[in-house]
Amino acid sequence: MNYPELYILRHGQTEWNLEGRMQGELNSPLTAQGQLEAAHQGAILAQCDLQGFAFLSSPQGRAVQTAGIALGNLAETIRTDDRLREIGVGDWSGLLRDTLPLPDAEDPYMAQYEVAPNGEGLAAVKARCYAFLQELKGPAVLVTHGVTGRTLREILAGTDAIQGTTIHGGQGYVYHLKNGSQKLLS
Template sequence: MRYPELYILRHGQTMWNAENRMQGELNSPLTEKGLRDAAKQREILAMRDLGDFVFISSPQGRAFQTAGIALAGIADHIRTDDRLREIGVGDWSGRLRDELPMPTNPYQSQYEIAPNGEGFARLKLRCRAFLADLKGPAVLVTHGITSSMIRVLVVGEKAHAERHSHGGQGRVYHLKDGEQFLLE
């Protein structure tokens, strides 16, 4: 399937990112670095012609705050869509990653085994539905795992070819004609 041109941003670093905590559906404030991450994304986007783009953010605080900074003076209106929220980690929300069990299967991650979590199959369905509803080019402000899933759906496994395939705070992914470009 062909998708419209996309720019995908991950929210800036949060307190819990810095502490290596699972956030999922919970929120923590952006750090000073997170504020700089969002400002850097704004500098990147300011050099682009985004006149025909819509601007859509996850409604979660860290993403919406990032959107406000990264899209200041660029977007007249930022819409939110719940399908851009981060993968749910259920009972592990707010817990330190180092205190949680690691999967025994090397092809799984903590996100996949989190009790009462969303899992990748449901995340994929949610992201696929979101992409199917897009009518034209868009700038998306989302989260690391959700960004990764959207990028895989749009460009395939080459989305993970970059060293920072988790969605890179302070970076912008440009997806066009089945290709992914990392803008830093």
């Protein structure tokens, strides 16, 4: 399928990112570094031609806060879409990541999301990302989260788009996706 041109941003560093906590559906505010990362993303986007682009954000506070900083001078309207929210981690919400079981897997940190009790699971995230992309009518700037953004990038540009990335990657960067390829803007 041919998808519209996108710029994908991950929210800036949060207090819970700094502490190593699983956030999922819960929220913590951006740190000072996270605010600087969001401002840096805004500076990157200010150099891009965004005429005709829609601006969409996850409704979760950390993404909305990032969108306000990064897009506040660029977008007349920023809409939220629940499908851009972060993966639900169920009973592990708010817990320190290093206190949780680490599955024996190629990417044990991503595997944690799959085994989180009462969590959403990666297949469900992929399904809602596909649904979101199917309904997208034109080019857009998206402010989302680590796992959700990674899933969107994999759908749009294949597994090469996520090779070498970490679960914490992407804060302060902008991913430009067009015609099935990805470019990291930093």
